[in-house]
Amino acid sequence: MTYNDKQVHILETAEELFSGKGYDGTSVRDIAEAAGINIAMISYYFGSKEKLMQAIFESRTGQLTEKIESLLSNESLSPLEKLNVVVDDYVERIVSKERFYKLMICEQMMEKNVVINDLLFSLKKKNADLVARLLLDGQKKKVFKKNIDVVMLMNTMIGTVLQTFINKDYYKNFYNLIDLSEEEFKKLLFKKLTSHIKELFKSLLSYEA
């Protein structure tokens, strides 16, 4: 599905409002006003409020799946290097698409919209399978140890990043980083997060104990 400029504008406005006030907390009038359009245009272009929400998820998840595929086929990287790229990629994604990920968490918890949940399920499956293959490759090459819980590993990565972003104002406050600009702070978080997670993974995957 491709959308014209006006449709994209509505999608982006809706995403911002949904992520800030929730799906049910946002009325179509809110969206219309914020986007500077007539209320009827939402039904006209998307059919309904619910389908507008679905459209947000379809377009965003579509963008996400594209990048994943190419990584695994790259044969010039070692398993550990690949895993580090995955980490960078995940953190980068969530940093840059923060609002969408907020929406995603809420939607996963509510399990109200079947279409969206099916979409997210297949997205998760795709990603978990990719990482599982990556780890398996590393195990074959004897750089990763055996008996790794792939899903738990992913949960730690994604959970850490999401929790950090949910709590980012608290982080700012705790470490007295209030003078930093939003841009600088995001850069700092990115660095902190990627190195933190890479360290976690290294100790989790390498032979030692």
Next chain:
Amino acid sequence: MTYNDKQVHILETAEELFSGKGYDGTSVRDIAEAAGINIAMISYYFGSKEKLMQAIFESRTGQLTEKIESLLSNESLSPLEKLNVVVDDYVERIVSKERFYKLMICEQMMEKNVVINDLLFSLKKKNADLVARLLLDGQKKKVFKKNIDVVMLMNTMIGTVLQTFINKDYYKNFYNLIDLSEEEFKKLLFKKLTSHIKELFKSLLSYEA
């Protein structure tokens, strides 16, 4: 604040509905019907829907803070043992109060209700300070290495647990655990989570590299 049986029943019913359909997705009529009471009783007992939500958070966070204090003062445990108790406690909490934690995540993301967010902020501060003191003690006794990012460590713990619970159906599916009863599955998750996080913390805190 103390509540009578009927009030507690309303609070629990509301918590369940709010966590399943969201605050805005749940009407006072939904709550009244599910609780088997008249709609007017909600305003009568709690003042409004919003104050009902606040009451849920006040009673739950009140219950949480009680347990925390006692741990630190226990001098018979080593820093690492204490940290492991903290992990067990956190996972146990989220396992047993799953619905409330769902609610909490959503509310933290929306930042709509100032009273609730202030409540959660001070709760987070209390917990982070506790863990920070615990780590500091361990550093003094030379069992934990220096330069630990306390908040990041907490985020990994809480994030991993929450992400696991948000994704628990996926986990079940991925490892083919569909025959397990809800009780058995929860037990399994508890074991997996606590050992996983303890392992993470061990490698994160001990000297080596």
Next chain:
DNA sequence: AATTAAATCAAACATTTGTTTAAATTTGCT
């Protein structure tokens, strides 16, 4: 038993909700 306070109820309230309508305007095409 009488009185007072607390609890419960159905009904009504004013808004707000998502969606549709039918007319008006703009756009693209010949």
Next chain:
DNA sequence: AGCAAATTTAAACAAATGTTTGATTTAATT
């Protein structure tokens, strides 16, 4: 310019929303 399709509009729709009302029942106290 003239026509048809696409877009945009204000208004209306019924349904649902949170809250209040005032009467009625229950419980507690004297």
